[in-house]
Amino acid sequence: MSEFNNVTVIKQANVYFDGKVNSRSIQFADGSVKTLGFMQPGEYTFNTGAPELMEILAGEMAVALPGNDQWLTIKGGESFEVPGNAQFTVQVKVASDYCCSFLK
Amino acid sequence: MSEFNNVTVIKQANVYFDGKVNSRSIQFADGSVKTLGFMQPGEYTFNTGAPELMEILAGEMAVALPGNDQWLTIKGGESFEVPGNAQFTVQVKVASDYCCSFLK
Structure with missing residues (x-):
């Protein structure tokens, strides 16, 4: 899906890490809620x-998922899931465009 | 206005300057079209x-508008207009969240 129709967009960005990560809430x-962000x-x-x-x-990163001590390489067009109430770390190699969907 | 309702959001970011400037089209x-972006x-x-x-x-920048050789300081909560078919330069001092409206 290349666009989201009939949605509400929060005007102000969500800002993390001095803006090195920022997103908009949809x-x-x-x-349901998604964020469209950039790292x-x-x-x-x-x-x-x-x-x-x-x-x-778009972009490229390595991700360390909870309970997994390996770094997985994730490139544009790929995705990963993270459990709730967990922590994960990304090493962004190439500035990355992402869509985060909050699951239930 | 803190949110935009019943809009279409383009999923993929607009990426400029290796992603140091990125935005989403609404x-x-x-x-009418606006972009919500971050520098x-x-x-x-x-x-x-x-x-x-x-x-x-949010943020802070200096802007040089077309035909004006002075740098104007613009902070979060302030705005400026740029004519069509023109060029302008910004010096972003503090990572900046912006909303760009395309006028007719």
């Missing part, structure tokens, strides 16, 4: 609330 | 097609 009619090269650790599906739309 | 029912610190020159209203939602 609310859907069914109550500069660097290493970032995030905490999840709900489980997340992270689609990498 | 389409409104009346056919890392640095200096960037842009070319306009349509005239633009640039609202700086």
